[in-house]
Amino acid sequence: MANAFVLRSLDEIRFWSRIMKEHAFFLSLGFSYNDSKLIQEAQQFITLFERIEEQLSRLSPNADPEEIRNFNNQVYQAAASIWVYKRKVLGLVLRCEIRSNNYALLVDHISREAAYFANRLKELNEGRMIPLPEAIIKENVFFLKIMADHSKFIGHLLDPSERKLVEQAREFSHDFDQLVFQAIDLDSMRPQSETEPILDQFLDQNRVSVVALRDFKKTARELIEACKIKSNIHPLLADHTFREAERFLSIIDMFEASLTSGNQ
Incomplete structure (x- = not known):
């Protein structure tokens, strides 16, 4: 084995x-x-x-x-x-x-x-x-910031005429900035309280946002590869950011599994 x-x-x-x-x-x-x-x-x-x-x-x-x-x-x-x-x-x-x-x-x-x-x-x-609760929060802060950065890069590298996509990227940037701040707040609260139920809710909320961004990146990657949108985004960069969103989702899965096993 x-x-x-x-x-x-x-x-x-x-x-x-x-x-x-x-x-x-x-x-x-x-x-x-x-x-x-x-x-x-x-x-x-x-x-x-x-x-x-x-x-x-x-x-x-x-x-x-x-x-x-x-x-x-x-x-x-x-x-x-x-x-x-x-x-x-x-x-x-x-x-x-x-x-x-x-x-x-x-x-x-x-x-x-x-x-x-x-x-x-x-x-x-x-x-x-095995991740500890504090490690779960800090790792989410890291990846949420990565997702926020990706959204900003996409918004800046799209041609300005792609107004709808640029606006979507800005909305994702704002969403993930807020999730970063929320994670930092949760991290400061953690030593004073039992956080596992809050962590479950936190991970669920993150998952919803990451899935939405992952799907946006997937669509953008396909459009860039087919030369259907105007941008300075290299096709490999589009795929690169998509894979990192997928990675974050797999890490959320791992953390949720560790919380479940820890409560049994």
Whole structure:
């Protein structure tokens, strides 16, 4: 029988390594031709995560946990390295030392995801598999902010003439900003009260909003791929944001299952 630690580790690496590789690609598209060194560094990260994906393809769900623990450490170093690169790029953007089509918020956004990935691998190697109530709230804050950011990016990258879609993206941005604030409020209340019933309600509410955004992203992705809407959104970016919404839904499922098992 496959070890739960092995399965969880392989799943995290499978999902997030692809995300990291795509981040490097998106950054490279946004640089000007003068930023050849930064483009070269982005390409090196694409190659690095492609190698990790190749290693991953050779690992079995029945692999020795110690082998996976070592692999996690290796991938952790890659995630930490791309985080450093992303923060360097963000500093260059904020100091106006480069002129890039990558928004400062976008670079910050993808660096937060690299930090999240590295932290997940660290937690797994430390044996932290079952989420605690406070972890559920904090992880939702992280993903709700990611969804809010996506909505803002979509709104800004759509052609201004796509008024209806731009307005829908703004509405999603507002919705997820409010959910972030609600999650922060719940986090501050948690130590003083029994929160499991509130958490159930909170997760249900988040699910409804994430499903709506996921479906919006799916439609946008299909329209972009068919060249039926005007935008600066790369088809891969449309698919990338859709997959992250799907990921958040799977995490909500995991959290709801952990609350249910904890109450039995």
